[in-house]
Amino acid sequence: MVLKQDKAEGQQPPARPAGVPAKRATIRDVAREAGVGIGTVSRVLSGRAPVAPATRARVEAAMRKLGYHPSRAAQALSRRRTNTIAVVVPLFTRYFYVEVLRGIEEALDETGYALVIHSVERAADRDRAFGDLVESQRADGALIVSLAPDLSLIESLRALHLPAVLIDSSHPALPSVVVDHERAAAEATHHLLRLGHRRVALIDRKDDPFSAEAASARIPGYRRALAEAAIPWRAEYEVIIDFTPEGGQTALRSLLALPEPPTAVFVGSDTQALGVLEAAREAGLRVPGDLAIVGYNDIEVARYVGLTTMRVPMREMGRRGGELLLRALDLGEVEAVHLRFDAELIVRRTCGGSLFRMPTGIDAIG
């Protein structure tokens, strides 16, 4: 990678010290300029107490003249609230999290709350992020995405009266917004069974990337669907593996190596499903002719590779989570409301079957 560095030629005066911001007008300056007391200025600012119209006008003129803007830091200190909401989210590069964040943004838009993002990449980060949340009351509330809160966090939040909402994760003590993964998995599996498949495998990953015991809730859904169709369950058809395309690729390879390889796979994430597609291609299998695939989440790519998948309302979840938190902030109390969404089956080209007419010519992508 080539990298060039151009020094700017002195078009500008030597920069004066940054870091320490320039002196700004304070509320007292405004008060002096307008010939009123600081209390009056504060009242004009907040609009929460009566001020005579003439006085208000004078104060506003003074503010304009001095280019006055209240200091957030000072407001935060004296109001005891920061107008900031913390979001703790794992690996926020992933499409899923980005969509959730987008939903949160939607909810917070226009409310004056700023969003501080704590991205968590390792389990240690998570603990640090949770610690931060608690210690340095930088935020008035928290949204925790796809991470299981531990007991000590819950207690700290309660002790500090810091409202928090869980998104894609749940705990009885906190409000949450989740998807019914169990049901969604059952629906995906049912779909494959309806298409006539009898050898349906599952490739999946953990739900919470950082807690080893948080097995995916999709597993029971998959098993239930099999049971309901009276198809015997086979241990070797369940592969739990890394949440990466490579994981999916490896998983499918191993399934194909079985004496009786599956004819259909339900994959617990589109990300892994991409790898599954790759492995199918490398094995020379036609999709969906030789192998039907249903993914999970409906990430952006899914549409372009024609992946049939369960759409999870990611943005909606973010938005609802944000709204729940705003309400808790407003009401001054948290109600442990639990919202549960259902995923929706999006049929594209990787599942085939006679139930759906495919547009001609794009039946196969393998």
Add this chain to the structure above:
Amino acid sequence: MVLKQDKAEGQQPPARPAGVPAKRATIRDVAREAGVGIGTVSRVLSGRAPVAPATRARVEAAMRKLGYHPSRAAQALSRRRTNTIAVVVPLFTRYFYVEVLRGIEEALDETGYALVIHSVERAADRDRAFGDLVESQRADGALIVSLAPDLSLIESLRALHLPAVLIDSSHPALPSVVVDHERAAAEATHHLLRLGHRRVALIDRKDDPFSAEAASARIPGYRRALAEAAIPWRAEYEVIIDFTPEGGQTALRSLLALPEPPTAVFVGSDTQALGVLEAAREAGLRVPGDLAIVGYNDIEVARYVGLTTMRVPMREMGRRGGELLLRALDLGEVEAVHLRFDAELIVRRTCGGSLFRMPTGIDAIG
């Protein structure tokens, strides 16, 4: 979309008022507990002045006993810095921006700076975000991604001594991290020409989504490459269109309707290239047999659809931008350094040609 709402059954005591956080130990409480003055506690906290080891131990014990953590708001007020960095980024759902953010995160990790994200979806948002930046010194510095700062912003930043760094955008007065789009476009075009194409079209979008006049810097690169190969330039081969797959699709359709349709297209964004692929498929063209395509950015999907593209070092740009800002914050002055990166050609399946051996069987995807 189905939505269920369960009220929690009263497993927990009625929540006490949130919003107003519980009383926390202050520095004065710690001082009293440890039998020292507040100055001494502050010194222990900051570690920036000598404190006798025995005293320090007593203070630390007191802090531990009281569960003391300094208030960020109070620190921000008295230190006149917030330890927060603002990022202004358009439509941050896009892979490009997410990658840049990831790079920024990398740079800021472990530095104690928090990241406040201002997502900009409309031009009005941008102005509001810029306004916020200036007014409410919520942040010590700013990173502005893919947005052209206007003059008034530059002046405000300077007046406030608020350091800012531009990423994927530039201005003489501010440090910036950019990609040499002109050169990258020339390289992409050259590649297609080297493969023997003589009818090479360009599909592109604006560089800055919010400023109408910011034509893509790729256009001159494309033209230069043509000129260097002595290929006459044709106005009808340059299509500037929406930054969406649909835009790309529409663009290719119109190019194919020309009396002499191109045999190759350089597309100024992978997102549009996805639509181009779709349009090629719908027209029954083989890619790259009938139409060669080179995209731009190397977004995640590109790999899975086999798109040849110019890889832009998105994460690296974010990281460098973050580092530049940290340095400005450290030094207390901003040097208008301009870093320029080159994009890198990533050859996959959509350009074809005899120069590169394709793995068998995946030559065509149309």
Add this chain to the structure above:
DNA sequence: TTGCCAGTTGGAACCGGTTCCAGTATACTG
């Protein structure tokens, strides 16, 4: 012994808002 310095320490003043109480002017009641 005195003088001086470095190492420590206490705490008032300050950062820039909000809040609340006391005070003034005006309006309305009986």
Add this chain to the structure above:
DNA sequence: CAGTATACTGGAACCGGTTCCAACTGGCAA
């Protein structure tokens, strides 16, 4: 007409840190 509410206003006290100056200590050179 006094009596009391009502509308508005000023500013001290406070939020919880940091900073700086004055003061105290002991060690060491003169």
